[in-house]
Every structure is written in C-alpha cells, then in structure tokens.
Amino acid sequence: MIKRPIIAPSLLSADFLNLGEEIENLNNSGIDWLHFDVMDGHFVPNLTFGPMILAQIRQKTKLYLDVHLMVENAAQYIEPFVKAGADALSFHIENNPHIHKNIMEVKSHNKKAGVVINPGTSICALEGILPFVDHVLFMSVNPGFGGQKFIPETLQKVCALREIIQKNGYKITMIIDGGINEATALDALRAGIDGLVIGNAFFKHPLKKYDKICTHYKSLKYEAESN
Ligand code: DX5
Ligand code: ZN
Numbered sequence: 536m537i538k539r540p541i542i543a544p545s546l547l548s549a550d551f552l553n554l555g556e557e558i559e560n561l562n563n564s565g566i567d568w569l570h571f572d573v574m575d576g577h578f579v580p581n582l583t584f585g586p587m588i589l590a591q592i593r594q595k596t597k598l599y600l601d602v603h604l605m606v607e608n609a610a611q612y613i614e615p616f617v618k619a620g621a622d623a624l625s626f627h628i629e630n631n632p633h634i635h636k637n638i639m640e641v642k643s644h645n646k647k648a649g650v651v652i653n654p655g656t657s658i659c660a661l662e663g664i665l666p667f668v669d670h671v672l673f674m675s676v677n678p679g680f681g682g683q684k685f686i687p688e689t690l691q692k693v694c695a696l697r698e699i700i701q702k703n704g705y706k707i708t709m710i711i712d713g714g715i716n717e718a719t720a721l722d723a724l725r726a727g728i729d730g731l732v733i734g735n736a737f738f739k740h741p742l743k744k745y746d747k748i749c750t751h752y753k754s755l756k757y758e759a760e761s762n
Contacts, residue, residue, distance in 0.1 A: 539753045540720075541730030543568035543601055543710065544745075546592075547583065547681045548734035558595045564745035565753070568601040570712070570732045571621070575606040578630055579679035586612070586619035593620030601625070603651060603712070603732075605678045610637055617644045625649035625672050628660050638667050649710075653678065654686045658696050665705055671696065672732070675723070676713030681734040685714030690726040697727035720755050 544566055549557045561569060569592075574583040589600060602621045604612060609626050610633060616624055624641045626634050628650050641648035649670035650661060654677060661671065673693055676683035693709060700707050711723045712732035720731050731752060740748045 538729075540724055540728070540755065541567040541708070541710065542737075542749050542752050543570040543730055543732045544737040545570040545572060545681065545712070545732050545734035547572045548738040550738070554592075555595060558592055560745050561598065562596050565749040566598065566745070568599045568623075568730070569596070571600055571602045573602060573604050573606060573612070573616075574679065577607045578627065579605045581679045586615040586621075589616060589621060590619035599623070603672065605651075610640075613637060613640050613644075617641070617646060621646065623647035623649060623669070625651045625670070627651045627653065627678075628664070629653055629656055634664055635667060638664065642667075651678075651712075652692070654689055658692050658699070661696070665699070665703070665707065668707060670708040670710055670730075672710045672712055673728075674713050675711050675715070675719070678713070683714055685716075685719040687719075687722070690722060693723065693726040693728055717752075717755065720752060724755060 546569060571589060572583055574581045576582045599622045601623045602616050603625050606612060607630060609631060623646060626637050628634060638648040647669040649672055650664050650668050651672040651674060652661060653674045673689055675685050675689040708729045710730040710732060711728045715731050715733045716736040737748055742748045742751060
C-alpha cells in the first residue's frame, strides 16, 4: 500500500496582502492541514498572528487548522484558539512544565494535541508525554523564521523515535517542520516522517498552482518507497 504524506503548507510564507485569495486557492488543492505558526516575540524572536486571524480564516475554509504555538505560557492560548476554530494545537517541550495538563485540556475539547521538539532537544525529553499525544512535530530548523536551512541531524532523532513508537504501539503521527523542499522531504519520509510542513518551498514553488504543488509533494512518498 502506498502511503501518501500529510501535506501541511505553513501560512507564514503566504501572501498576506491577498490572504483571502490564498485561502481560496488552498481550499480544494488537496492539502491535508494548514499550518499556523504562532510566535510571541519571547519564546522565539519574531511575532506573527493570533486567534483573531485564525477565526477569520475559519470562516473561509474547512481545512484542518494546525496551530504551532511558539510562545511563553502556552496554556493561556488554548481556549482562544479552540474557540477560534483550531483543529490541533502543538506545544513545545522546552518551556512547558505543564505540558501534560495542556495536552489533556486540548483533548477535552475533542481537538488533536501534539508536542514540538527543537533541534537541540533530545527525544528523551518526550518520553513522559508520548502516551498522550496525537502527533510529534520535529523542528528541523530553530523556530522563529521561514526560509531557513534544514538541519539533517534531525533525522537521527526521527529514526530513533519511530522505533520507540513502534515498540510501544503508540498511534502517533510524526511531522517535520523547517527547511523542507523536495530533497529534504524525501530524506525525511525515508526516515519515517508521516507529514511535511512546507513554507517557502510550497508558496514560492515554480509550479505556482497549489493543487499541482500538493500532488508533487504527495508523490514523493511513492518515490521513497520504490527506492
Ligand atoms: C518556523 C516555523 C515553520 C516555517 C517553515 O519557526 O515553525 O513552520 O514556516 O518554513 P520553511 O518551510 O520556509 O522553512
Ligand atoms: Zn511551524
């Protein structure tokens, strides 16, 4: 059976002057998730958008809205994002002593919950939370900005976690985020990644049409399995 990767374009690289048009073009393009990067200028040195923007996007799409929280005190954003229409929320492990509580709160709203791990953090830090999460988001760049270079060493962690997931029979989706393009996507899929967050290499792709770009990335898994 051919397994196709989850395709999750990162809104960070969209054209904000034409956001409505961007959402319309993403609807029916075949993408699985729309990745929504929330930055607060504290956990990461950049600022992006919050629940108010997500609520407006929700009015224009049925897409699965995947919120990546790069913030201090993530707990205070759970309810606002759930109310705004998020389908999934992900929390960084690095700054969150109450991540279990946060994950359970998200699940109590019948939403998906995930944990995010930075390039410099060992997967050992994930051990306690794995039984409770729906997905693990591997940062393959240091979070904060789009258009950075992929850190290949991330894939060693992906392979190691894949084994732990299999050994324990966890139902966890593994997603990768940062510096993903055709080449790095293939390497990530070969390492066992199930889903690709793609910013610059999606929105600035020479194929231009989002349905074509989506099909293009979806076909990468096929190549990975046939090699
Ligand atoms: C970075 C964000 C990413 C970013 C990826 O902190 O979490 O989602 O948008 O962008 P690219 O694919 O351009 O590296
Ligand atoms: Zn992200």
